[in-house]
Amino acid sequence: MQLLLATLLCVHGLATPPTPTSKPAEPPHPFTRIALIGASVTWGFGNSVEIPLETYTHNEPIDLADVIEATLVTDHDIVVSGGDATFFRTPQSSGSRQVNEAVAAEPTLVLALDFLFWYGYGNRGTDLKFHTGADSRLAMLERGLKELDRFTCPVVVFDFPDMSPAIGIMLSSSQVPTPDELAALNTRLHDWAAERDNVTLLPLAATIDEIRTNEGFTIQELQWPAGSLRTIILPDQLHPTTDGTIALSQLALRVLDDRTPSIVPTDYHRDPNAVRSHLDHVEIEEARDAGMPVKSEAPTPPSED
DSSP states (O other): OHHHHHHHHHHHHSSSSOOOOOOOOOOOOOTSEEEEEESHHTTTTTTEEEEEEEESEEEEOOOOHHHHHBBBBBSSSEEEEOOOOTTTTSSSHHHHHHHHHHHHHOEEEEOOOOTHHHHHSSSSSSSSBBOOOOOHHHHHHHHHHHTTTTSSOOOEEOOOOOGGGBBTTTTOOSSSOOOHHHHHHHHHHHHHHHHHHEEEOOHHHHHHHHHTSSSSSETEEEEEEEHHHHHOOOSSSBBBOHHHHHHHHHHHHHHHHHTTTTTGGGGGOOHHHHHHHHHHHHHHHHHHHHTTOOOOTTTTOOOOO
């Protein structure tokens, strides 16, 4: 009798149809939940929009999040708008704090454009002592890379540009890597990025070199004419102007677009002039809503590109 029951159970088990497996869920669009982390470029150092008031022109500060907000067309949410103008003072603690906040927000995209800058620049290493050469700077970079490794979603980050023209203005010579140190930093960063499918590394170094020739520069089909240097980089030779931040945002979104099938060109404005018009309009309307005496002939809403 026991043998008969065992046989029936075995046959019944073989006859049971397999449980259908559910189709894997599509990953969310990268723009669904965006986190911005970084230093003074993300913070918006020196960036503003002019608000024409009845008696004077007010300069309203803006940050990278404002530029991204003015650029994106598709549904999106900026869940973390980080950026720390004092990142250079304590990069290890500032970076860790920002990453903690971003991880907790469960982003689908991290724009960490200038996040690594002070892990390569600066004059102190992981032990808070003065840098002693390439090894010291590379050890500091590893701390920054370890922070970015905490994300599994797409991460977008700049490589290291040559910002030595800012020496004596915004930077001291001790804060700037030597050419050999800069090359070592970029080699390590490129190797690290090449091993991670979720990392998009932006060629800021080559872009800045082209901008500094002052002979015009391009980002894909976009062209800026000769003499554009002063409209893209602030006199401090370190930070972008508002239009410079718009240009760098175009670089970031276009490179990300090229390697992300779920992003299409209609997800964002691809004309920097349209982005600037939209940004200006938003800030002017917010000033009106706040009761500021905005001139009646202030710009009207831009048309969609």
